[in-house]
Amino acid sequence: MRTLAQRVAETRELPDKIAVEWNNVSSLPEVQSLLFREVFLQELGTRRTVVPANAGTPLLRISLRENPTDFLLVAQIGEASGGQVRMTSLSKSLFLPTMARGTGFRLVKQLLWQQPQAILDARELTEAPGSPANILLLKTDALAIYRESDERLTTVQELGFGNYRYISRGLRGELQKNQDGGLVVTLPNLTCLLHGPAAPSDRWTMTCSPHGGAGQLTNSSSSDGDTKPDAAVAITSSCDGTAWKLLAGESDWTRPDRLLLVGAQMKKDEAVASLEFAGPVLRVASAQDAKAALVVVFDLSSGNYEVYRVAIACGQ
Amino acid sequence: MNKRRAMGRTLTKLALPFFIAALTLGFAERLFAATQPTYGGTLLVEFRSPTLMLDPAKWKTGSPESSDSMQIAAAIFDRLVTLNRYGRLQPALATDWSHDEQYRRWQFSVRPGVLLSDGSPLTSGDIADALRELLPGKPTITPAPARVVLQFPTAVPDLLEQLASSRYFIFRRNANATLTGTGPFVVGKSSTTASGTTFKLLANERCWAGRPFVDEIDVLLGVPALRQLFDLQLGKTDVADLSPELAHRAVRDNLRVWSSAPVYLYALQITGSAPGAKAGTDRPATAKLNSGEALSRALDRATMANVLLQKQAEPAASFLPQWLSGYAFVFGMENDVDRARETNVRSSSAPSGAQLLRLRVDAGGDLAKLIAERVAINARQAGIPMQIQARAAVRDDAGGAAPAKPLEWEGVRLVAWRYSSLSRRAELSNMISGLQLQTETAEPAAESAEQTYEYERALLSEYQLIPLVVLPQYVGLSARVRDWLPERWDAWHLADVWLDGKKNSAAPAGVQP
Numbered sequence: 001m002r003t004l005a006q007r008v009a010e011t012r013e014l015p016d017k018i019a020v021e022w023n024n025v026s027s028l029p030e031v032q033s034l035l036f037r038e039v040f041l042q043e044l045g046t047r048r049t050v051v052p053a054n055a056g057t058p059l060l061r062i063s064l065r066e067n068p069t070d071f072l073l074v075a076q077i078g079e080a081s082g083g084q085v086r087m088t089s090l091s092k093s094l095f096l097p098t099m100a101r102g103t104g105f106r107l108v109k110q111l112l113w114q115q116p117q118a119i120l121d122a123r124e125l126t127e128a129p130g131s132p133a134n135i136l137l138l139k140t141d142a143l144a145i146y147r148e149s150d151e152r153l154t155t156v157q158e159l160g161f162g163n164y165r166y167i168s169r170g171l172r173g174e175l176q177k178n179q180d181g182g183l184v185v186t187l188p189n190l191t192c193l194l195h196g197p198a199a200p201s202d203r204w205t206m207t208c209s210p211h212g213g214a215g216q217l218t219n220s221s222s223s224d225g226d227t228k229p230d231a232a233v234a235i236t237s238s239c240d241g242t243a244w245k246l247l248a249g250e251s252d253w254t255r256p257d258r259l260l261l262v263g264a265q266m267k268k269d270e271a272v273a274s275l276e277f278a279g280p281v282l283r284v285a286s287a288q289d290a291k292a293a294l295v296v297v298f299d300l301s302s303g304n305y306e307v308y309r310v311a312i313a314c315g316q
Numbered sequence: 317m318n319k320r321r322a323m324g325r326t327l328t329k330l331a332l333p334f335f336i337a338a339l340t341l342g343f344a345e346r347l348f349a350a351t352q353p354t355y356g357g358t359l360l361v362e363f364r365s366p367t368l369m370l371d372p373a374k375w376k377t378g379s380p381e382s383s384d385s386m387q388i389a390a391a392i393f394d395r396l397v398t399l400n401r402y403g404r405l406q407p408a409l410a411t412d413w414s415h416d417e418q419y420r421r422w423q424f425s426v427r428p429g430v431l432l433s434d435g436s437p438l439t440s441g442d443i444a445d446a447l448r449e450l451l452p453g454k455p456t457i458t459p460a461p462a463r464v465v466l467q468f469p470t471a472v473p474d475l476l477e478q479l480a481s482s483r484y485f486i487f488r489r490n491a492n493a494t495l496t497g498t499g500p501f502v503v504g505k506s507s508t509t510a511s512g513t514t515f516k517l518l519a520n521e522r523c524w525a526g527r528p529f530v531d532e533i534d535v536l537l538g539v540p541a542l543r544q545l546f547d548l549q550l551g552k553t554d555v556a557d558l559s560p561e562l563a564h565r566a567v568r569d570n571l572r573v574w575s576s577a578p579v580y581l582y583a584l585q586i587t588g589s590a591p592g593a594k595a596g597t598d599r600p601a602t603a604k605l606n607s608g609e610a611l612s613r614a615l616d617r618a619t620m621a622n623v624l625l626q627k628q629a630e631p632a633a634s635f636l637p638q639w640l641s642g643y644a645f646v647f648g649m650e651n652d653v654d655r656a657r658e659t660n661v662r663s664s665s666a667p668s669g670a671q672l673l674r675l676r677v678d679a680g681g682d683l684a685k686l687i688a689e690r691v692a693i694n695a696r697q698a699g700i701p702m703q704i705q706a707r708a709a710v711r712d713d714a715g716g717a718a719p720a721k722p723l724e725w726e727g728v729r730l731v732a733w734r735y736s737s738l739s740r741r742a743e744l745s746n747m748i749s750g751l752q753l754q755t756e757t758a759e760p761a762a763e764s765a766e767q768t769y770e771y772e773r774a775l776l777s778e779y780q781l782i783p784l785v786v787l788p789q790y791v792g793l794s795a796r797v798r799d800w801l802p803e804r805w806d807a808w809h810l811a812d813v814w815l816d817g818k819k820n821s822a823a824p825a826g827v828q829p
Contacts, residue, residue, distance in 0.1 A: 067642035092403025252798040303402035
């Protein structure tokens with residue numbers, strides 16, 4: 001940004017006093033565009049006087065654009081046809097999200113985690129009553145355990161699947177409790193049992209064994225089966241303790257989805273509230289206390305898999 | 317202190333059952349929300365093109381006719397890397413890659429355990445052989461255990477973008493010249509009936525990235541454009557490459573239509589001596605340039621795109637479209653008939669530039685004829701008399717129009733170009749070689765946006781190729797097609813498509829952006 005400002009300032013045609021028109025015509029979030037603008041203006045301000053746009057003031061047009069691999073900042077100095085053009089590009093890969101800080105409750109959803117790699121399932125688990133909740137994310141190469149504090153997740157442990165190679169176009173993979181009360185990780189051709197720490201200082205462990213039996217997840221057409229959507233996920237209002245259920249849409253993975261809040265005895269078309277997401281909702285699971293739900297979403301605009309905590313807001 | 321430690325141990329002992337018991341608590345109901353993909357069924361695809369050519373080495377760069385072949389090849393072969401719609405390069409047959417500081421030496425790690433569709437393992441030797449056939453620039457390609465090293469004589473900073481697009485698929489060429497791939501589908505038997513040739517693809521159970529959702533794809537070739545529309549309405553097909561002329565009608569008929577970013581360029585190519593000159597006479601370069609400039613200024617691209625092509629096209633002032641370059645909007649489109657007339661008079665030896673200019677329509681289809689007629693009208697308005705000459709279509713090996721021989725033609729050609737590379741530099745280079753442009757502008761050494769922009773600006777100012785309009789690819793879809801999520805540059809992902817058994821394929825499904 002600074003280099004572009006310097007190169008623009010070095011252009012002979014650029015007058016001493018100039019107005020800057022900034023236009024974001026890309027998929028980059030406006031917040032990021034404004035940050036760029038600030039840095040650019042700061043640098044340009046050291047070499048030229050930037051004034052508000054009005055009639056007669058020479059205009060420097062900055063346009064934030066994109067191509068398949070980069071974001072482009074294009075500076076047009078003078079009139080479009082005869083003027084000078086300077087540009088700089090920023091690889092889109094630079095904008096890969098790292099651990100995102102939770103942004104707090106936005107009415108009813110709170111972003112807990114996002115990453116470009118697939119998230120197959122999410123569960124909440126508390127080691128002991130009163131202890132902080134663990135968020136378990138099932139990824140294609142590991143089961144990741146996070147601890148939530150101050151509205152952000154920190155990594156507790158990642159348990160890999162060894163030499164196992166995840167193969168499934170359908171994002172198959174589940175976290176389920178078994179009859180013994182343990183947590184079972186089911187992936188195509190692999191089943192793992194999660195063992196909680198025996199003491200606070202201990203670590204989580206996982207034992208895995210390959211499988212291919214009927215009824216298990218595989219990537220073959222015969223036994224992968226169609227996952228029939230469950231009726232709903234139960235959720236309790238923390239305001240008055242009333243029982244509700246969450247329902248998701250029935251579109252495929254090409255469209256944004258939404259969750260509907262429906263009374264425990266109501267039908268789908270009697271939803272009292274809805275919550276929009278920027279992509280298909282892939283999984284919904286009740287949180288430990290059923291006062292919230294964990295939702296896995298694929299954000300179509302950013303290409304990230306996101307995990308939200310969804311709760312019923314009080315009095316809003 | 318010791319007492320405190322002892323108490324801690326006691327508490328830990330007491331807490332132990334809770335740690336275990338906690339695992340049993342609280343997992344309430346769960347929900348698989350968005351409709352999960354299901355396996356099975358036959359996806360029916362119709363193409364207007366009468367043939368498919370699945371050998372990437374035989375594709376004519378930029379030929380619109382090879383577009384369908386590229387879509388099907390992508391279902392049979394894989395690439396080393398891919399680019400997703402979010403601008404992230406994704407590992408495919410290569411799990412990771414690196415390069416030296418000069419971008420001349422590239423190293424790719426080969427994904428282990430990948431099988432070709434005949435069951436034999438993919439080797440780094442297969443990858444090296446395929447790339448040797450396809451890559452320009454004569455790189456030295458050395459296979460090593462689990463990796464491939466490419467050494468180029470010059471810097472190739474955009475190699476990954478190149479490998480993620482165009483013809484750079486990985487295959488093994490068999491003794492009988494057929495190709496075997498690692499992709500999600502394998503080629504089945506083709507059959508010919510009264511309705512055309514059907515090309516069958518079968519699910520590859522061994523595919524390293526997972527079995528595709530559909531069991532088979534039946535590709536029916538040589539289907540007339542109108543019949544495609546009826547077949548979509550009657551549920552006789554699931555996917556059809558609609559002609560732009562019929563896209564409006566399909567939407568009006570409440571069919572589901574997907575459109576890509578603009579991937580076809582229609583342009584005028586000035587060849588031989590200056591337009592307006594008698595054939596065979598030498599004209600100074602400036603005269604040729606002025607004539608091209610006059611013609612370019614005479615063209616009303618906005619009317620072509622918005623009125624003639626009913627907003628199915630976008631006016632084009634540059635070789636590369638906005639979505640590919642990011643800077644195309646900078647190039648102005650000056651439609652100035654008076655100035656065009658002045659420039660034409662200045663460049664012509666004949667009074668008022670009255671020499672007849674021949675416009676040969678090399679691009680196929682009714683659309684090209686429509687555009688040519690509009691070009692002729694614009695030219696005449698600027699005092700450039702123009703006559704359209706249709707060219708007898710000759711089929712080449714790939715089933716497309718015969719390779720053009722621009723240098724044997726003196727006048728103006730209307731050409732169609734299919735963008736295929738995600739590298740700006742490579743696409744410009746392809747256009748220069750594919751259309752045999754005689755440029756003296758040196759190709760930039762680096763892939764920086766500004767250098768590519770300056771390069772393209774210099775090419776445009778030579779007026780050998782005058783862009784007119786860009787058009788997207790339109791695809792008609794049946795209601796039962798789910799997870800249709802191609803890249804916007806028209807790269808389909810047929811392996812990820814699944815069929816909704818509950819939906820009647822004939823049911824109207826609205827418009828899909």
